[in-house]
Amino acid sequence: MTPPSSDDDRTLRRETERVVNEIAQGLRTLDSGVSWFSDFAPTRQQMVLQEVAGYAMQAHITTADGHAGVARSGVKPTADPSVMICMDPPRFGFAGLPSAEHVKAFRVLVSVFAVADTRRRERYCKGACGHAWHNLPAATE
Template identity: 30%
Template structure:
């Protein structure tokens, strides 16, 4: 597991403060928006149980609770477009939106992975990342 993957999973499991996690990801010397975006996208798509539209009640809840202003471009996109289209649009936003995109995606993953750990993985799951220290 890479350093960024460990940070993402520790944030999702409340073993690392969300804001500190964003800071660590953004300040990483090897920071690469496209790589981080793809990692978070894959984590989110894998954590959502409904694999046709990638749209569940929990996913919608995660979007509605992102700790950013609801008028920020990434949030407007996530609320108004189907999941796959929204992610395609997020990847093409200007660079000055990158931190908002990463913040939004990390929050979404945190919420949906918490739900997965509390339901699907409640009695053990074998996901090695769910046993981070």
């Protein structure tokens, strides 16, 4: 078996960006995103988790965002990914979690990103946003 090429990595990053932003904007359900994520092997899941953690950092998540996102995620507040994201400052080592925790980590990260990104879209991008990822077409699921 050959390792994925850098083109594959770029394709995965673009697809991750689209899926995560569709979830954040209500154009795709979290469960649909989890289905998409669950189809990947653990090494690809780790790559996606690293990418989504980067989105969360760029969205400048707060502790309040962490708690609100965990509540939306369906993951117990005591689960490792929930605890990590609610720390002050948040811990972003989700790709280092055991593969059995990857789906929980994805649910938490995407949910927290959705809370933070919605806040930022409403406060800073309302009416004059040039960010392509904030202007997605309707979902096709």
